[in-house]
Amino acid sequence: MSGALVMLMPFIWMLLTSFKAPDEIFSSELRFLPENWYILENYTEAVTRTPLLQFLLNGVIVTIAIFLCQIAVAVPAAYAMAKLRFRGRKLMFAAVLLCLLIPPHAVAIPWYLLMYQFGWLDTYMALVAPFSISVFGIFLMRQFFMTVPNDLIHAARMDGFSELAIVWRVMLPTAMPALVSFGIFSIVAHWNDYFWPLIVLNSPDYYTPPLGLVSFRNDDTGNDYGPLMAAATIVITPLVVAFLLAQKRFIEGITLSGMK
Template sequence: MNRQASLIFRLLRHLLLLCGALVMLLPFIWMLLTSFKPPTEIFSAELRWLPEQWYLLENYREALSRVPLLQFMLNGLIVTVAIFLCQVSVAVPAAYALAKLQFRGRKVLFGAVMLCLLIPPHAVSIPWYLLMYQFGWLDSYTALIAPFSISVFGIFLMRQFFMTVPDDLIHAARMDGFSEFAIVWRVMLPTAIPALISFGIFSIVAHWNDYFWPLIVLNSPDYYTPPLGLVSFRNDDTGNDYGPLMAAATLVIAPLVLAFLLAQKRFIEGITLSGMK
């Protein structure tokens, strides 16, 4: 009887999870299927999931030819990777200091990090913009990268992970003659790969999809990121061209989906271990 009840509970749990996953995936499924349809079927009053006439090549050819979408995606790759590397170079040593070093004011500094988590990026966008203007960095990769080179969320996440690392490992490294700098990059960093992958997913997704900040600081299409490229498919006179728009959106999110699927195991492991303390 207990085995049957347990089986029924597992079936209901998986059914509930499948329903939740379907609700989350439904917009993406509709986006993908819309990118296969001709305009007549997209604007048809009759709801159809699969197209009667496949318009796949036309929509994706239009998405790649109307705007330099591949160039925009390359810009997004350059910006997101540069931001992530800058954030890691700051977050790892800062998190190590907050987690493993004993010094006066450590709790106050960690409290300041937690306080900064409450500040939305949009609240400081005007000071950031004025700073970029004073430095002459507007309309450049630097304007897209510099304001996000420090991530308080990254410091917090890495600090939580480093708290789970045994102190004996650090003491052993010091006995072997490692400096604190060497401990950070040769001992702590290799142990933090799951947390780095988790943070990398959060960071890359956030800045790959960022529309607000690039819209403010960029004028030249040479530096446009993927979200700004998608806006090119809008037309105030004739309306949105939904077929190529959905095709372009599919191409833009495909690298993110692929990256998450490849790093899924490490992502879950990093989030789990970072929440142990």
């Protein structure tokens, strides 16, 4: 319980700061609860000073597009490496494990040059395309598919299912816990991504939520912490709600994916 409280303390402090007036935020006296509640003012300014709702919509579009692309690649690839027998299967899986060791920042420059050559800078494509393939997703789904009995696949083949039909009509529904687990990882990572959108975007029309929060920084007067914390609370709320709704499936997916 105490460990959970320590982990939650920054979020609790962020929430309480979003309730305070500016003079209380910069007060030398430490207080958890505000004397004068400043909720309406901070949250109204957070929504009206910048097009925060547009930033949230951009974040939804980008994270969902990335996730769907990743699933379209990860599920068939994972099925092939888990259940099909072909030459080079182990080498391919070793390549997947090797790619897990490469941080995204290490390939940022080649990605940027590729986006420039395609003319995709400052578009949704620049945000989605580099992350459309997830080696972590392939690894996680492959580990889950290893736990699926081969008899289920043999029965599907006897019923006349093609390999693609087995992937999408048999394996995908079976792998729903792993799919939810991967979805949480993917959406949280790309919803909170600040580095890559900062490089490829110039127009505020395509800003994602983390870039939108930078709008509350003022080089002359400093950060406006009340509206900033209010905007940050709004930004992380969808992630918290999504995790709370999917936490049972998330735990199942992580647990079952490590059985083999």
